[in-house]
Amino acid sequence: MAEAAPLYDTYSRAPLRFERGEGVWLITESGERYLDFGAGVAVTSVGHSNPHVVNALKEQADKVWHLSNIYEIPGQERLAKRLTDATFADKVFFTNSGAEALECAIKTARRYQYSKGHPERFHIITFEGAFHGRTLATIAAGGQEKYLEGFGPKAPGFDQVPFGDIEAVRAAVTDATAAILIEPVQGEGGVRPATTEFMKALRQICDEKGLLLILDEVQTGVGRTGKLFAHEWSGITPDIMAVAKGIGGGFPLGACLATAEAASGMKAGTHGSTYGGNPLAMAVGSAVLDIILAEGFLQQVCDVALVFRQGLASLKDRYPDVIEDIRGEGLLLGIKAAIPSAELLQAIRAAHLLGVPAGDNVIRLLPPLVVTAEEAREGLVRIERAAESIRASKVKKTA
Numbered sequence: 001m002a003e004a005a006p007l008y009d010t011y012s013r014a015p016l017r018f019e020r021g022e023g024v025w026l027i028t029e030s031g032e033r034y035l036d037f038g039a040g041v042a043v044t045s046v047g048h049s050n051p052h053v054v055n056a057l058k059e060q061a062d063k064v065w066h067l068s069n070i071y072e073i074p075g076q077e078r079l080a081k082r083l084t085d086a087t088f089a090d091k092v093f094f095t096n097s098g099a100e101a102l103e104c105a106i107k108t109a110r111r112y113q114y115s116k117g118h119p120e121r122f123h124i125i126t127f128e129g130a131f132h133g134r135t136l137a138t139i140a141a142g143g144q145e146k147y148l149e150g151f152g153p154k155a156p157g158f159d160q161v162p163f164g165d166i167e168a169v170r171a172a173v174t175d176a177t178a179a180i181l182i183e184p185v186q187g188e189g190g191v192r193p194a195t196t197e198f199m200k201a202l203r204q205i206c207d208e209k210g211l212l213l214i215l216d217e218v219q220t221g222v223g224r225t226g227k228l229f230a231h232e233w234s235g236i237t238p239d240i241m242a243v244a245k246g247i248g249g250g251f252p253l254g255a256c257l258a259t260a261e262a263a264s265g266m267k268a269g270t271h272g273s274t275y276g277g278n279p280l281a282m283a284v285g286s287a288v289l290d291i292i293l294a295e296g297f298l299q300q301v302c303d304v305a306l307v308f309r310q311g312l313a314s315l316k317d318r319y320p321d322v323i324e325d326i327r328g329e330g331l332l333l334g335i336k337a338a339i340p341s342a343e344l345l346q347a348i349r350a351a352h353l354l355g356v357p358a359g360d361n362v363i364r365l366l367p368p369l370v371v372t373a374e375e376a377r378e379g380l381v382r383i384e385r386a387a388e389s390i391r392a393s394k395v396k397k398t399a
């Protein structure tokens with residue numbers, strides 16, 4: 001047996017060694033092809049090795065890789081302008097990851113209340129089942145105890161309430177509340193979309209009580225649900241939004257977006273990042289946006305998502321012993337398994353399709369947004385093969 005690599009044991013890794021990627025495919029060292037419907041985990045939005053993005057990265061790499069944020073960085077200004085033009089936001093802070101974008105969002109909200117003369121208003125209302133990252137503040141913000149275990153006292157100022165329970169939110173608001181933080185669709189928590197009514201009610205509570213609404217669109221953003229950002233489906237806008245994953249298409253890039261008012265407390269020296277907003281990341285982010293913002297692209301995402309979802313619904317009808325439910329929005333879909341989800345994920349992987357585990361016995365399917373209807377159908381064929389193999393093994397066991 002090969003000697004274990006000297007890596008932290010933080011991941012239970014599947015024994016697959018991918019050497020390269022092409023569009024929606026990942027190819028192992030031995031040349032086996034897998035349909036990548038995990039896309040990293042909702043990361044490779046425009047597919048693996050997208051030529052437009054690769055060229056942008058190469059071109060920038062020949063010019064300059066790193067500039068300190070103590071200088072003006074034209075690529076940063078351009079990407080910030082594109083993001084603010086396309087959204088509710090007036091201001092952007094670039095980060096290297098989702099958790100960092102959330103850290104910036106939380107700091108922005110607290111600093112806003114502080115600068116308005118309310119230093120006591122630092123509590124953030126968050127939701128059970130939520131996932132916001134793995135830093136000390138974001139595990140405290142998240143609604144899953146397992147991520148806190150053994151990491152010392154939970155950072156103060158995060159109050160969890162049940163997801164979707166507007167009365168619980170109202171009851172949790174106190175004079176110490178600064179903001180409400182929510183994922184429009186809980187991803188890691190089991191692909192659970194918040195309803196439009198719930199999102200609207202959160203906005204209303206924030207307006208009534210002088211709170212900021214922070215959206216975590218790290219997983220749902222940049223076209224994943226068929227709109228540029230998932231909150232657009234509900235017709236509300238946030239005050240602050242964390243973005244990452246899809247915006248970098250695989251390059252470490254995140255961003256915290258805010259209205260000018262919400263960001264008004266973030267003065268020179270209040271926050272910073274050595275690598276955030278570096279020229280390579282900016283070139284990649286801009287190239288990704290070229291594709292996502294191209295005319296008709298998001299409609300294509302919706303069209304393919306419909307084909308995929310209808311196919312999944314039909315599989316659910318034909319294999320109720322394997323699939324209990326299909327849920328999600330756009331190309332952020334979840335199969336709630338009727339058997340242990342790890343078993344189904346394993347069978348899907350054996351059919352050379354990659355999905356991602358989530359809470360609530362769910363498997364997430366998040367193909368690159370460039371997936372075609374034909375590739376989506378190929379994915380369905382493989383899921384059916386997996387369902388058949390599970391049935392066959394059950395028959396064998398009972399025989």
Ligand SMILES: Cc1ncc(COP(=O)(O)O)c(C=O)c1O
Pocket residue numbers: 041096097098099100102131132133134183187188216217218219244245
């Ligand atoms: C909704 C959400 N927020 C935050 C994060 C953390 O992002 P990162 O792993 O880039 O820090 C994730 C990652 O899975 C996520 O899904």
